[in-house]
Amino acid sequence: MKTMLNSLMQLQSVDNKLQALEALKGDLPQQIQKLNDELQSLKDRHEAEKNSLVAAKKSKLHWEGELKVIEEKLNKYQEQLYAVTTNKEYDAITIEIDTAKEKKDESENKILELIEEEETRTEEEKNLAAQVETWQENLIEKEKELQEKIQATEKESLSYEDRRNKLSSSVQRNVLYQYERIRKGLGNSAVAEVRNYACDRCLSTIPPQRVVEIKMMNQLILCESCGRILVHKSENKLVTN
């Protein structure tokens, strides 16, 4: 048991190192996730704007076609007007001309509206394209930063992982299970030291008789207050690597 407790102390030390290495990455992974989300929403908006611009252009073409047809009709009616011989014919053509003129106005207004829409959408499309580019650059930069941090700590991380695997295999499965369960539940901290008759993590007092038992290091004793595995450091120096 003594050996196993020593292994657990070393395991805790390795886990502390691994946590510190992980912390070096800071909130970069979260920042990258946020940038990615933002970029996706900008891309969606850009795509929608492009589609609306295409639709406006198409609609303008349609109304320009309409206008051309109406103008041709108007010219034809004007010519017919010169050739009329009766009042009845004259009135009929005049009505046609009035209707055509109304339609012409309508087409022209529509075209003007669409020219304006096209201008606004073209500007917005450019604006969004520029934003997409900026966010993309930001993202690439952050990803590079994270990659560099990962690379800088990779070797160290791997050697700690290796050490962790070796230590883990030297501890009985049920003890290791208990260690992991406590560690995960208590923020990566499963082993506590007895210092001045107290648990050094939760600071609760430990009776002298209990301290004697802990010092013997021949059984797994948990802190009654925080539930961590108690060890005595003075006789068992923490090995860090």
Ligand SMILES: [Zn+2]
């Ligand atoms: Zn405690």
